[in-house]
Amino acid sequence: MTLARENRLMPVDIHYIVRQMRDSDIEAVVSLESEIFPDAWPAESFRESMDVSDGGGLIVESKNGPARKLLAYACYYSAAGETHVTNLAVAPDYRRRGIANKILASLNEKAKTSLSDAIFLEVRASNGPAIKLYESRGFQELYRRKNYYHDPREDAVVFVLEFSSTAKHRGGAKSVNTSISQRAEKP
Numbered sequence: 001m002t003l004a005r006e007n008r009l010m011p012v013d014i015h016y017i018v019r020q021m022r023d024s025d026i027e028a029v030v031s032l033e034s035e036i037f038p039d040a041w042p043a044e045s046f047r048e049s050m051d052v053s054d055g056g057g058l059i060v061e062s063k064n065g066p067a068r069k070l071l072a073y074a075c076y077y078s079a080a081g082e083t084h085v086t087n088l089a090v091a092p093d094y095r096r097r098g099i100a101n102k103i104l105a106s107l108n109e110k111a112k113t114s115l116s117d118a119i120f121l122e123v124r125a126s127n128g129p130a131i132k133l134y135e136s137r138g139f140q141e142l143y144r145r146k147n148y149y150h151d152p153r154e155d156a157v158v159f160v161l162e163f164s165s166t167a168k169h170r171g172g173a174k175s176v177n178t179s180i181s182q183r184a185e186k187p
């Protein structure tokens, strides 16, 4: 896949692939994660995500030349008709080029393959770029978890993308445990 986007911070042609995360990716993923998030996941959290039977991680890596570079990653799992996105980040130099959009499209496919009715995720209320991203993909705010995050204390906004009208207004939706929260990036 080739991306050539105008009106972005830097004009760029990126050849990239989206694939499943493997054990051998974890070192690079943890390094990017700790560059982005103050409360970075340790390697063990990524390993646990990859051990979930109906879940795992996605990697976006560049294919320019022989060297491959990690551009983005996401973690997810599906259970009881719901897919939960537990982590998602794009390397700072590669943002606003549609990479997160591409990951969310891949996560949509994963969710549908798992016969999920909906995708859930949560985000800090102040994370404008992520909220814009999710809204642009059709996610809707479901509810807020008051003071859910610490350092700084902040509400979590729970978003849902429902695939069918039968999934709407399900009693379970509000009680769903989005156990691993998505975070704010480092200042």
Ligand SMILES: CC(C)(COP(=O)(O)OP(=O)(O)OC[C@H]1O[C@@H](n2cnc3c(N)ncnc32)[C@H](O)[C@@H]1OP(=O)(O)O)[C@@H](O)C(=O)NCCC(=O)NCCS
Residues within 6 Å of the ligand: 036, 088, 089, 090, 091, 094, 095, 096, 097, 098, 099, 100, 101, 102, 122, 123, 124, 127, 128, 129, 130, 132, 133, 134, 136, 182, 183, 184, 185
């Ligand atoms: C949020 C994040 C994942 C977006 O990744 P990205 O690859 O830059 O997003 P995309 O280029 O696919 O953007 C898709 C759409 O999202 C919205 N969007 C993304 N970043 C935005 C920003 N900084 N400001 C406004 N809108 C933004 C836009 O609608 C954009 O479409 P457009 O570029 O055609 O206007 C990235 O900024 C990031 O990794 N942030 C730090 C980690 C994080 O916050 N993760 C999410 C935790 S919930």
